[in-house]
Amino acid sequence: MSNTKVLPLLEPEVPETVAPCCPPLTERPFTAEEAETAARMFKALGDPVRLRLFSAVASHEGGEACVCDISDVGVSQPTVSHHLKKLKEAGLLTSERRGTWVYYRVEPSVLAAMGKLLTIAPAAA
Amino acid sequence: MSNTKVLPLLEPEVPETVAPCCPPLTERPFTAEEAETAARMFKALGDPVRLRLFSAVASHEGGEACVCDISDVGVSQPTVSHHLKKLKEAGLLTSERRGTWVYYRVEPSVLAAMGKLLTIAPAAA
DNA sequence: CATCTATGTTGACATACGTCGAACCAAACG
DNA sequence: CGTTTGGTTCGACGTATGTCAACATAGATG
Numbered sequence: 001m002s003n004t005k006v007l008p009l010l011e012p013e014v015p016e017t018v019a020p021c022c023p024p025l026t027e028r029p030f031t032a033e034e035a036e037t038a039a040r041m042f043k044a045l046g047d048p049v050r051l052r053l054f055s056a057v058a059s060h061e062g063g064e065a066c067v068c069d070i071s072d073v074g075v076s077q078p079t080v081s082h083h084l085k086k087l088k089e090a091g092l093l094t095s096e097r098r099g100t101w102v103y104y105r106v107e108p109s110v111l112a113a114m115g116k117l118l119t120i121a122p123a124a125a
Numbered sequence: 126m127s128n129t130k131v132l133p134l135l136e137p138e139v140p141e142t143v144a145p146c147c148p149p150l151t152e153r154p155f156t157a158e159e160a161e162t163a164a165r166m167f168k169a170l171g172d173p174v175r176l177r178l179f180s181a182v183a184s185h186e187g188g189e190a191c192v193c194d195i196s197d198v199g200v201s202q203p204t205v206s207h208h209l210k211k212l213k214e215a216g217l218l219t220s221e222r223r224g225t226w227v228y229y230r231v232e233p234s235v236l237a238a239m240g241k242l243l244t245i246a247p248a249a250a
Numbered sequence: 251c252a253t254c255t256a257t258g259t260t261g262a263c264a265t266a267c268g269t270c271g272a273a274c275c276a277a278a279c280g
Numbered sequence: 281c282g283t284t285t286g287g288t289t290c291g292a293c294g295t296a297t298g299t300c301a302a303c304a305t306a307g308a309t310g
Contacts, residue, residue, distance in 0.1 A: 026236070030180040032199065035173040042176070046168030047268080048160040055155040067287065074157065079269055081288055100277055102287065111151070111243050118240040120233070172298080192257065204299055206258050225256060225307055 024119040041114060044090035049073050050083045054092060057104050064105035149244040166239060169215035174198050175208045179217060182229045189230035 021037040022030060030038065045051050056070035057063075071080045084104060087093040093104050146162040147155060155163070170176050181195035182188075196205045209229060212218040218229050 025176075025180045026183040026231075028180075028184045029195070030177045032173065032177065035176040035180070039171055039173040039176045042167050043171030046164050046171040048157065048164040049268085051150075051160040051164045051167070052155045052157065055150045055153075055160070058151040059153045070154070071287095075268085076270055077287075078271080078289080082268080085288085097276085097287090100286065106151075108245075111245055115240055115243040115245075118236050118243065120236055120240075174298085196257095200298085201300055202257075203259080203301080207298080210258080222257090222306080227257060 020113060022117055025117055026120060038117060041090055041092065041110065044087055044092055047083065047086075049075055049079070050087055053080065053083055054087055054106070057093060058106045058111075063108075064103045066101040066103055068101060070104075145238060147242055150242055151245060163242060166215055166217065166235065169212055169217055172208065172211075174200055174204070175212055178205065178208055179212055179231070182218060183231045183236075188233075189228045191226040191228050193226060195229075 022034040045054060052073045053070055056073075057065045060069065067080065067084065071077055073080065075083075084093065084095070087104075088095060092107055092110050094107060095102055095104050097103075147159040170179060177198045178195055181198075182190045185194065192205065192209065196202060198205065200208075209218065209220070212229075213220060217232055217235050219232060220227055220229050222228075
């Protein structure tokens with residue numbers, strides 16, 4: 001019932017959407033370029049509605065969710081669509097149409113990448 | 126030389142600035158309230174300049190940095206001050222004046238909290 | 251006190267952002 | 281086909297945001 005088993009499906013679709021952009025925040029000062037890249041992801045999660053949508057997809061069984069399953073976040077349906085698009089553009093989600101419905105799925109590597117960013121110390125050196 | 130040893134200084138100054146707000150994003154859909162809280166932190170890091178400032182402080186020796194040491198990020202001095210204020214308001218940094226200079230320091234627990242947010246699965250149940 | 255340096259605050263401005271309703275597209279169904 | 285249902289795109293609107301120059305404040309120093 002959990003989503004622990006759906007994570008290994010790293011298909012080589014658009015690998016550049018979430019590159020290993022940056023070292024941990026605490027390792028050394030970010031360059032302008034690194035900051036630009038990382039900030040784009042943080043920014044995407046910096047809106048309450050988007051965060052709820054992302055969490056809803058990430059926690060949904062199968063690691064993916066139909067829009068109809070997650071669009072109850074208190075804003076209009078066009079707004080939901082708008083935010084999902086933003087999340088896609090940030091490389092956090094991917095979408096796929098299957099018949100009537102559109103399914104969104106989290107890009108698994110992105111969570112790991114952002115998690116590393118917030119690592120205290122890599123215990124290096 | 127690294128900042129691994131300065132982390133244990135969790136002084137009970139303002140503990141509510143970074144509460145254990147939320148479970149991992151992948152555990153269950155965020156409530157509106159959780160999303161509001163977490164989004165505030167993500168939003169603070171969602172600007173390239175702020176991210177560079179935060180990274181500069183976090184990676185600086187001693188876990189803290191004078192404004193003069195980190196203000197070389199390509200924007201004017203008032204803008205730097207403005208962003209540092211935002212980071213403070215988000216609970217990510219604290220500041221202290223010591224003589225002539227003002228020192229900023231990262232709130233250590235905040236990194237751990239945000240890191241947990243991005244955990245894949247807590248391996249629970 | 252006068253003054254210099256280091257930061258923070260204020261006010262103004264252009265741009266970006268979140269939101270909605272309306273129009274539009276795509277698949278299913280009669 | 282026409283209609284219904286699910287979802288996106290468009291256009292508009294109000295608000296928030298990032299930025300700077302100008303001014304203000306806090307210590308240090310003479």
